[in-house]
Amino acid sequence: MKAALLALALGAPALPAAAGEAACWYENGMVVVTAQVAGFVGDYILDTGEPRTTLAETQAQEMGYAGPQVTGDVLLAGVRLTGLPVAVADLDVRTGLLPTPVAGVIGADVLKDQVVDVSFAPCRVRLSRPGRAPAFPGQRLDLAWAEGRPVALAGASDGSTALRGPFVLSTGLDAPVRLSEALAAAPGAATPGELLPYGVLRPRLAALSFGDALLADVPAGLMNPTPDSVAGALGAPVLARWRVRFDFPAGELRLQPAS
Structure with a gap:
C-alpha cells in the first residue's frame, strides 16, 4: 500500500550517573x-x-x-x-x-x-542550575513558551505549500513531527482519527527544516488541540540528530551534532 502524504492546508544498560x-x-x-x-x-x-x-x-x-x-x-x-x-x-x-x-x-x-x-x-x-552548566558549543535558537510548552521556530512543506512557525519541542512525542489540524490534513485517509497522537497512521511530510537540518519524507501526523499560534510539534526522532541543551531560564536552545 502506498504511504499517504501529509498535505498542508492552504493559507541500553544504565551506567553510573555523575552528579546532576x-x-x-x-x-x-x-x-x-x-x-x-x-x-x-x-x-x-x-x-x-x-x-x-x-x-x-x-x-x-x-x-x-x-x-x-x-x-x-x-x-x-x-x-x-x-x-x-x-x-x-x-x-x-x-x-x-x-x-x-x-x-x-x-x-x-x-x-x-x-x-x-x-x-x-x-x-x-x-x-x-543556571550559570552552573558546563560549556555547550553549538548553534543557538530562541526558545519561547506556549501554554507551558517550550517552542522554537521550524518550517514544514508538502512540496507546494510551506509554513514556518513555532513548534513544541517534545522528547516524549510519539512521532517525529505532528502538525496542527488547523494547518494540515491527510487527504484520502480512511480513518482520520488514526492521524492523531497514538494513532497508527504516519503520513509523510515532504520536507521539514529545523536548525541547520533539512529533512525529507518525514513520518508525521496531526495534533489537536494545539496551543494558540503553535504550528505543530517536533519529537525526539528529529531532536536526536543533535545533543540538545534546553536552557529554559535563558530562553535558548543549543544544538550540537550528535557525532
Whole structure:
C-alpha cells in the first residue's frame, strides 16, 4: 500500500550517573529515565513538551493516593524539587508503545527552571542550575513558551505549500513531527482519527527544516488541540540528530551534532 502524504492546508544498560546526570533509554521516539515522583521510584517518560508532570493512576493507587492530583517531591538526575503538584491519570494509551509499563511522565513544570542537556546515543540526561552548566558549543535558537510548552521556530512543506512557525519541542512525542489540524490534513485517509497522537497512521511530510537540518519524507501526523499560534510539534526522532541543551531560564536552545 502506498504511504499517504501529509498535505498542508492552504493559507541500553544504565551506567553510573555523575552528579546532576542520569542514564536514560531512548525507544520508539521517547526518552525514559529513572526518577522518583511523589515517593514512587520508577521509569518515567521525560517529555519536555508536556506541561504537567503526571503519576500513572496504578502507581498512585499503590502509594495510597486518591484524587486527580497529589503534592510531592521530584528527584531527577540528582536534583530534588519539593512540594510540586503532580497530576494523576491513566497513561495506558501513552505507554503502549514502550516494552514495559512506566510510572508516569516528567514534564516541563519540573524542568523549566533548569538547564537540561539530553544526549540520545548513549542516552543521558543532565540537569544544571543556571550559570552552573558546563560549556555547550553549538548553534543557538530562541526558545519561547506556549501554554507551558517550550517552542522554537521550524518550517514544514508538502512540496507546494510551506509554513514556518513555532513548534513544541517534545522528547516524549510519539512521532517525529505532528502538525496542527488547523494547518494540515491527510487527504484520502480512511480513518482520520488514526492521524492523531497514538494513532497508527504516519503520513509523510515532504520536507521539514529545523536548525541547520533539512529533512525529507518525514513520518508525521496531526495534533489537536494545539496551543494558540503553535504550528505543530517536533519529537525526539528529529531532536536526536543533535545533543540538545534546553536552557529554559535563558530562553535558548543549543544544538550540537550528535557525532
